[in-house]
Amino acid sequence: MSKAINIVSGRVVPLKETNVDTDQIIPARFLKATSRAGFGKNLFRDWRYANDDENQPRAEFVLNDPTYSGKILVAGKNFGCGSSREHAAWAIKDYGFDVVVSSFFADIFRNNALNNFLVPVQVSDEFLDQLFAAVEKDPAVEVVVNVEAQTISVPSLGLQSSFDVNNYKKTCLLNGYDDIDYLLSIKPAIEAFEQQYK
Amino acid sequence: MAKTLFDKIWDKHIVQQIDGGPSVLYIDKHFIHEVTSPQAFQGLEKRGMKVFRPQQIVATADHNVPTLQQHLPIKDELSRVQVQQLITNCKNHNIELYGLGHPFQGIVHVIGPELGVTQPGMTIVCGDSHTSTHGAFGAIAFGIGTSEVEMVMATQCLMQSKPKLMRINVEGTLNKGVVSKDIILYIIAQISASGATGYFVEYAGSAIRSLSMEGRMTICNMSIEMGARGGMIAPDEVTFEYMKGRQFAPGNGQWDRKLEQWKELYSDADAKFDVEINIKAEDIEPMITYGTNPGMGVSVAGQIPGEKDIDEKEKPSFLKSLDYMGLKPGTGIKGKKVDYVFIGSCTNSRIEDLRLVASFVKGKKKADDVEVWIVPGSKQVEKQAIAEGIDKIFEEAGFQLRQPGCSACLGMNEDKIPAGKYCISTSNRNFEGRQGPNARTFLASPLTAAVAAITGEVGDVRDFI
Numbered sequence: 001m002s003k004a005i006n007i008v009s010g011r012v013v014p015l016k017e018t019n020v021d022t023d024q025i026i027p028a029r030f031l032k033a034t035s036r037a038g039f040g041k042n043l044f045r046d047w048r049y050a051n052d053d054e055n056q057p058r059a060e061f062v063l064n065d066p067t068y069s070g071k072i073l074v075a076g077k078n079f080g081c082g083s084s085r086e087h088a089a090w091a092i093k094d095y096g097f098d099v100v101v102s103s104f105f106a107d108i109f110r111n112n113a114l115n116n117f118l119v120p121v122q123v124s125d126e127f128l129d130q131l132f133a134a135v136e137k138d139p140a141v142e143v144v145v146n147v148e149a150q151t152i153s154v155p156s157l158g159l160q161s162s163f164d165v166n167n168y169k170k171t172c173l174l175n176g177y178d179d180i181d182y183l184l185s186i187k188p189a190i191e192a193f194e195q196q197y198k
Numbered sequence: 199m200a201k202t203l204f205d206k207i208w209d210k211h212i213v214q215q216i217d218g219g220p221s222v223l224y225i226d227k228h229f230i231h232e233v234t235s236p237q238a239f240q241g242l243e244k245r246g247m248k249v250f251r252p253q254q255i256v257a258t259a260d261h262n263v264p265t266l267q268q269h270l271p272i273k274d275e276l277s278r279v280q281v282q283q284l285i286t287n288c289k290n291h292n293i294e295l296y297g298l299g300h301p302f303q304g305i306v307h308v309i310g311p312e313l314g315v316t317q318p319g320m321t322i323v324c325g326d327s328h329t330s331t332h333g334a335f336g337a338i339a340f341g342i343g344t345s346e347v348e349m350v351m352a353t354q355c356l357m358q359s360k361p362k363l364m365r366i367n368v369e370g371t372l373n374k375g376v377v378s379k380d381i382i383l384y385i386i387a388q389i390s391a392s393g394a395t396g397y398f399v400e401y402a403g404s405a406i407r408s409l410s411m412e413g414r415m416t417i418c419n420m421s422i423e424m425g426a427r428g429g430m431i432a433p434d435e436v437t438f439e440y441m442k443g444r445q446f447a448p449g450n451g452q453w454d455r456k457l458e459q460w461k462e463l464y465s466d467a468d469a470k471f472d473v474e475i476n477i478k479a480e481d482i483e484p485m486i487t488y489g490t491n492p493g494m495g496v497s498v499a500g501q502i503p504g505e506k507d508i509d510e511k512e513k514p515s516f517l518k519s520l521d522y523m524g525l526k527p528g529t530g531i532k533g534k535k536v537d538y539v540f541i542g543s544c545t546n547s548r549i550e551d552l553r554l555v556a557s558f559v560k561g562k563k564k565a566d567d568v569e570v571w572i573v574p575g576s577k578q579v580e581k582q583a584i585a586e587g588i589d590k591i592f593e594e595a596g597f598q599l600r601q602p603g604c605s606a607c608l609g610m611n612e613d614k615i616p617a618g619k620y621c622i623s624t625s626n627r628n629f630e631g632r633q634g635p636n637a638r639t640f641l642a643s644p645l646t647a648a649v650a651a652i653t654g655e656v657g658d659v660r661d662f663i
């Protein structure tokens with residue numbers, strides 16, 4: 001399956017929290033796995049379930065609310081702060097999201113997301129508020145993210161905003177390339193660097 | 199052209215600059231641990247590759263190791279498998295491992311500096327956000343994700359965009375009872391938990407210069423808590439004195455040449471920063487956090503902000519946070535009862551921290567209804583504490599001196615704070631559930647934690663000294 005990603009559209013899941021840290025996204029006690037798979041089932045574990053029990057879902061938490069679904073997570077400012085655990089990006093992707101929208105992303109999370117073809121879409125505080133308002137009014141409202149055009153829009157309301165992604169990363173996302181493929185391709189340059197550097 | 203400390207190191211490590219994209223940055227040292235490395239090894243193996251420069255990697259087991267009876271097999275099966283996997287991976291790839299039982303084992307950010315692996319001018323990474331600690335030596339050190347761990351294993355390089363630069367100047371003389379942890383908690387409270395996102399921070403000024411290496415590490419350690427990519431301090435005589443004679447520091451033949459290079463590592467007088475922040479050391483008081491992000495801090499003697507002081511937009515998060523903590527807006531924290539005291543973590547588990555706590559508690563006893571865990575940062579810290587008789591002081595006070603590891607900093611092993619209980623902790627994160635599901639964390643300095651251990655409540659160290 002190609003990892004390439006360009007247009008993601010559909011309904012969204014609104015998470016109106018600010019400073020969502022990676023300990024909330026995936027608590028440390030679930031980091032004991034030695035493979036990358038399966039973290040989605042513990043995404044937001046302690047917000048999703050009471051008493052750490054899958055049989056006690058917290059009805060008020062948005063992932064437990066059947067009103068909302070989709071591949072786009074919309075969250076408050078400073079998303080992904082805290083621990084560098086890439087497990088957070090794996091959990092979000094594994095759960096089924098391809099895009100996270102916020103008005104601010106923590107640096108390490110942004111890199112981790114991009115390395116896993118989970119697109120971090122950073123918008124203004126105003127646009128984020130408009131997005132939250134739109135979903136509140138109509139949970140089925142369609143949102144479209146276009147990586148190539150670097151835009152996010154709500155067609156039914158005529159809302160649109162652009163977002164930043166550097167050219168190099170955009171090429172990676174659109175073609176399914178990893179940084180590591182690139183680095184391996186320049187190994188002779190790295191070895192030459194080591195020679196002059198030491 | 200005038201250069202910053204950051205620029206001097208960064209420029210020297212650029213292998214290639216991609217047009218309109220990131221730089222390929224060469225990495226000198228790579229620390230790995232059991233939690234964020236297994237998937238990276240797996241990725242390498244899937245590609246049929248070996249680690250490119252194994253001698254530039256140092257491994258340890260710290261995040262989920264037990265802190266009692268480390269000589270016995272780890273009880274928790276998943277933890278045991280993870281630690282075993284690290285042993286196997288290091289063996290297969292010829293990587294030096296300071297695992298359980300090794301005299302150098304300990305928290306990755308404690309052992310790197312104390313062994314002299316961490317050196318000025320280096321680029322250093324680890325799959326852990328507190329890698330910023332190593333910046334205290336004048337290195338570019340930052341945390342990375344597991345995909346990046348794999349990149350460094352495969353090529354000793356990373357793709358990085360150059361961050362913006364911030365300098366925080368702390369000038370003046372510190373007040374009585376104020377230690378480096380208070381400085382950094384104060385800074386974070388001033389600029390918020392996201393105030394330095396996108397920046398790399400250099401700490402400067404007379405108050406920073408006056409700190410020991412341990413104190414500087416505590417400051418750089420928590421850079422990530424305001425969102426910074428990393429933190430750094432220009433090396434000086436204090437740094438060189440600390441480095442001298444350490445296990446892996448440059449030996450006699452190399453020392454003078456290295457020292458010459460290190461002495462060039464400072465920001466030129468007219469170097470430009472994107473942002474500069476000035477702080478008066480005299481304004482800093484002993485600090486404590488009251489909420490669920492490290493930016494929610496106040497003076498121990500002060501009050502939690504009232505509802506009217508909070509921006510409308512931030513209010514729901516603020517109230518949710520206080521609700522989690524069982525605290526009320528506009529009230530004081532002093533006198534608040536605590537149940538646990540945790541002195542440890544890569545922020546404050548070095549020998550100087552233990553000495554500070556010991557000097558305060560000597561001859562005193564802990565309060566009856568608190569449990570006190572002291573978790574040294576490394577085997578070497580533990581050994582030194584025993585050599586100095588600090589273990590006896592703790593024992594007489596009724597404290598538990600445990601074995602090295604991350605422990606209750608992240609509650610990945612069995613050292614968890616029970617739901618609803620209050621823990622005053624010298625670690626770096628007070629996030630919901632960080633120390634165990636529904637545990638409530640007050641972050642503070644080792645001194646303030648020591649006060650709580652003796653009195654059973656949050657207190658102002660200035661009332662005792």
Ligand code: SF4
Binds near residue numbers: 261328603607625
């Ligand atoms: S002590 Fe805490 S913050 Fe430091 S490396 Fe361990 S888990 Fe991370």
